[in-house]
Amino acid sequence: MKYHRKDAKAHSRATMRGIWAAANTPFTADGAIDEEGYRRNVEHWIGDLGIDGLFIAGKQGEFFSMSVDERKRMFDLSVEATGGRAQTIMSCSDQNMDVVIDLARHAQACGADYIVVHAPILHFFKQQDETLLRYYETIASKVDIGMALWSHPDSGYLMSPELCNRLADIETVVAIKYSVPREMYKKLTALAGDRILVSTASEEEWLDNVLELGWQLYLCSSPPYTLQTKADHRMADYTALAFAGKGEEARAVSASLQGVRDAFRRTKPAEKPHAHQKYWQELLGQVGGAVRRPLLELTDEEKRLTRAAFEECGLKLR
Numbered sequence: 001m002k003y004h005r006k007d008a009k010a011h012s013r014a015t016m017r018g019i020w021a022a023a024n025t026p027f028t029a030d031g032a033i034d035e036e037g038y039r040r041n042v043e044h045w046i047g048d049l050g051i052d053g054l055f056i057a058g059k060q061g062e063f064f065s066m067s068v069d070e071r072k073r074m075f076d077l078s079v080e081a082t083g084g085r086a087q088t089i090m091s092c093s094d095q096n097m098d099v100v101i102d103l104a105r106h107a108q109a110c111g112a113d114y115i116v117v118h119a120p121i122l123h124f125f126k127q128q129d130e131t132l133l134r135y136y137e138t139i140a141s142k143v144d145i146g147m148a149l150w151s152h153p154d155s156g157y158l159m160s161p162e163l164c165n166r167l168a169d170i171e172t173v174v175a176i177k178y179s180v181p182r183e184m185y186k187k188l189t190a191l192a193g194d195r196i197l198v199s200t201a202s203e204e205e206w207l208d209n210v211l212e213l214g215w216q217l218y219l220c221s222s223p224p225y226t227l228q229t230k231a232d233h234r235m236a237d238y239t240a241l242a243f244a245g246k247g248e249e250a251r252a253v254s255a256s257l258q259g260v261r262d263a264f265r266r267t268k269p270a271e272k273p274h275a276h277q278k279y280w281q282e283l284l285g286q287v288g289g290a291v292r293r294p295l296l297e298l299t300d301e302e303k304r305l306t307r308a309a310f311e312e313c314g315l316k317l318r
Contacts, residue, residue: 001108005144005172009195012114012146012174015087016197017216018052019239021045021224022060024278025074026289033070035077037287041225042081044286048230051086054078055116055220058091059154062274065292068099072106079111089114089148089219095121097135101142108145115143116177118150119159129163140172147172148219149196152179161188168192177201177219189213203227203235204261207254210242226280227260232316256314263313267306272296279303283310284317 003011026034026041045051057063057074066074075090082088090112092103100117107115117139122128140147149167151159158180159167165188167173175197178185182205189198199215203223209215218224218239228235234257241250268276275298278288283306291297298306 001111001145002113003146008144008146008172008174012197016053016114016175019050019218019224019236020053020055020087020089020220021051022055022058022201022220022222023078024222024274024281024288025057025061025066026278026287027062027292029290031290031292033073034287034289037289038074038077039081041281041287042078044230045225046082046086049225049228049233050236051224053087053089053113053220054082056088056090056112058093058116060222060274060277061091062292062295063091063093065295068102071103072110075103075107075112076110087113089116091116091118093118093120093150097138100139104139104143104145104147108143112145114146114148114174116148116150116175118152119155119157121156125157128157129160129166132159132163133166136167136170136173140170144172146174148175148177149173150177150179152177158184160184161191164188164196165191168195175199175217175219185209186213189215207238207242207250210239211247211250216243222277225286226264226277226284227257227315229284229315229317231318260313260315263309267302267309269298269302272298272302276302276306279306280310283307284315 026037028034056078057071063071078088090107092100092115094100104115161184178198178200185198185200197217199217199219201221206218234253238250238253274291274295279298281288
């Protein structure tokens with residue numbers, strides 16, 4: 001590790017900054033991890049797009065379809081492929097705490113910068129806050145690596161700002177990906193922004209959160225590599241302007257991306273987000289690849305509509 005346990009919060013405050021992307025996992029037609037394709041994507045994301053950090057084997061990465069060994073391989077591969085040019089945060093989320101801890105230990109050992117663990121599904125809603133406090137305290141007691149929390153609707157509940165404020169006191173909790181309504185993450189920023197970095201996955205809310213809430217970290221989803229190309233860095237451009245205090249200019253650049261956002265959103269079938277994103281990546285020249293079962297692939301008609309919207313969205317390809 002690049003820091004001691006006691007320095008996790010300070011280290012994250014100094015280095016966990018900018019635009020981080022949730023990496024996809026490209027699969028071959030027979031379901032294997034396309035390691036070479038993934039390496040090519042990482043080179044593009046870092047070298048061409050300047051992405052600051054990668055979120056590995058999360059929901060975008062289809063972690064739910066991978067074995068524990070495959071998830072560990074993605075950790076190792078990501079550390080190798082980034083080569084210290086971008087930071088990594090490894091998703092260790094699982095319903096089984098032993099698996100979470102095993103993955104966390106592997107992430108720490110292989111040279112990852114951080115881990116992220118989403119709030120588990122709870123089958124009994126008694127003493128929920130105390131259960132979650134014990135959950136994260138237990139994980140933190142087993143490894144020294146800095147940990148980000150993650151609360152999202154898939155868990156069946158949302159962790160309250162008040163609970164997250166308590167969790168922020170854990171020595172190695174450094175950040176949270178808080179996929180909740182804006183009023184909730186605004187409240188948490190006020191309560192715990194001095195102890196953890198608060199972020200959310202919405203690219204459309206990112207600029208306001210920099211300008212109005214003083215955020216420094218986009219953590220994270222796929223827009224950094226689906227809304228940008230080697231010739232078109234508008235997300236990075238408006239972020240840099242916002243960090244420099246040039247709010248009006250930043251808003252103008254962000255607004256110019258609306259056609260791209262709309263094209264991506266209106267062509268995405270509700271039940272096929274992974275397949276749609278991967279096809280969009282293919283249109284961009286990246287490696288998308290197949291999705292794993294039970295996820296659904298796009299139909300030919302869905303691909304036709306997506307391609308037509310892509311070609312008219314205004315992204316600069318060269």
